[in-house]
Amino acid sequence: MSKPKLIVLTLIALLVAAFITLGGPDVLTLENLKQNQAQLEAWIADNLVLAVSLYALVYVVSTALSLPGATVLTLAGGAFLGNLVGLLTVSVASTIGASLAFLVARFLLRDTLKRKYAKTIRRIDEGIEKDGAFYLATLRLVPVFPFFLINLAMGLTGMKLRTYALVSWLGMLPGTFVYVNAGTQLGQVSSMGDIVSADLLLSFALLGLFPLMAKFVVGFIRRRRAYRGFRKPDSFDYNLLVIGGGSAGLVSAYIGAAVKAKVALIERDRMGGDCLNTGCVPSKALIRSAKAADTLRHADRYGLDSVPVSGNFSSIMGRVKKIIAKVEPHDSPERYRGLGVDVIEGGAAFVSPWEVDVVRNDGRRERLSARSIVIATGGKPFVPPIPGLNTMDPLTSENLWDLQEQPGRLLVLGGGPIGCELSQAFARLGSRVIQIEAGDRILAKEDVEVSELVQAQFHREGIDLRTGHKAVEFAEENGERIAWCEHHGERVRIPFDRVLVAVGRAGNTDGLNLEALGIEPRENGTVPVEEDLSVGFPNVFACGDVAGPYQFTHAASHQAWYAAVNGLFGQFRRFRVDYRVLPWVTFTAPEVARVGLSEAEARAQGVDYEVTRYGLDDLDRAIAEDEDHGFIKVLTVPGKDRILGAVVVGAHGGEILAEFTLAMKHGIGLNKILGTIHPYPTWNESAKAAAGQWKQAHAPQGVLAWLERFHRWRLGGGHTGKAQRKQDRSVT
Structure with a gap:
């Protein structure tokens, strides 16, 4: 730490110590001021200028040092100085004190506060970047965060001091008036009859109503700012208009129709979106065929003769198509029309926050309006700009399902869930799979031991897993396709027949004309959403892959509820999307299923935890099915059975995880799981066994x-x- 910073820090420490030593916390109480009211009033009457000066100095110091007592001081200003003098003194002193705290943070505490209040600072930074002074005024009028934290956090932004001081003064003025006025009335209480006086009751009413009034005013101003330049239609065609017929769009439309709203659903391609046509359904169908092949190949595990597996790949892909067709009616236009939804086959482009131009697939054009619009256009595979990659006719999770000939050598780029699931499936079906991951391990979002267990299984199954390899170039040499990778500073040559790109997904906003609304997608194509899933305007929402941050079908459905309900009833109440208990599963063998915190996340967030571990090699059902490998790991609050997170690595991991997900959602601890009867022998007995392990470790010796x-x-x-x-x- 530099010498100037050390001097400032020492001075602050001395002032805080003096405040505590001299009994500041005891002095700055309503009880103490009331006891000495008569003496203070007499002294102030004889020494008004000095009293105001000392009061202002105390207020400035307490605010600058973020000491407790600002509310009491404000009330005291009204009680002893009166409305006018008290208001002027408090407003000036609080602004000076806030500005000093702002400067202290900028000079001294920038790095420390960013670490300690990372989430808060990030939210404020986003607001400053977007709305600047208006965002600060909003925080001052309706304090989402404590005033002292606003003072300190704003010092970490690039806002100019004069802007900060002026906006703070104006923003705090209405609240200051309400508190000072309440103080004048408290100062006049001398008997029980005064407590029920009209003036005092009015002051308390203002004190309680101010946050609500301020919130209403801020909301009104926000709406006026957002809709500036747009003309709202006098009437609307729909209550809710949904763009996109994937998981998020279908659920949004379903909810709207269920509450008898007039709903339109616009989809230019196939209903069901990625999940039905190119994602969850086809991939799980392929994985099941691959599992059957693996079972036949290793039938000796079950006392049978192992057989060499050979299959017609086009027949396998034909089965995938049949399964899609079997599920398709659940998401069909006919079903949703039967529910009362106007299903429109075509594309939509924004004209205003309430209107879209629609080009139907048959060429007809029309303009439709709705009180609220939900963007649910999904995502698409991200293809990185690696030289030569586009000339390789790359496969993705989108076009893979049109493949009719099985690749002999399949190169998979990416070690995330999609890359891992498809690598193992193709390897089990007979392809020679080379999987490339730039990082040092696959499934990097999971704990290291989880990745290592899956990697070991991949090696046993013959997958050529290359971690630490970054693809830098693709080329064709002597009629053979080649991938060049960097590995520890050396170039590695990898020949292949087909390449499957699975390095992530990007939000799909093509053709929406978001620029007409001034909405700019992020680098990954997703649109920036607020906590209520609104996008730039109170009546425009986004959910699913186009909104992020979790690109799962069940996350899209979860978000869709918030988008639809806020879109239809947001004028009365708005709900913030809740991600606290969001499970996910990677459908490799072994399956990797997780909910809540991992150990790595808990450490990164500074969360204290205990670990309970149960090995699935001890589970009777797992032993009977020759699947006795993997484990359950549960994170709990130290000394308590409350679950912070759980991961299941093993067969049927996704199903086992459901019990922990339910427990976390509804506050059920491990003791109650242990006390629940589980049928024997089942896979879910492992959840009870894990709870038993916790109980054994916490037995009262x-x-x-x-x-x-x-x-x-x-x-x-x-x-x-x-x-x-x-x-x-x-x-x-």
């Missing part, structure tokens, strides 16, 4: 020792001696 003595006493006084003599005779 002192109580057990006392019980041991109690039961020994219950046997009778001479029993122990007789037993010992009998044992001695047998030895002799």
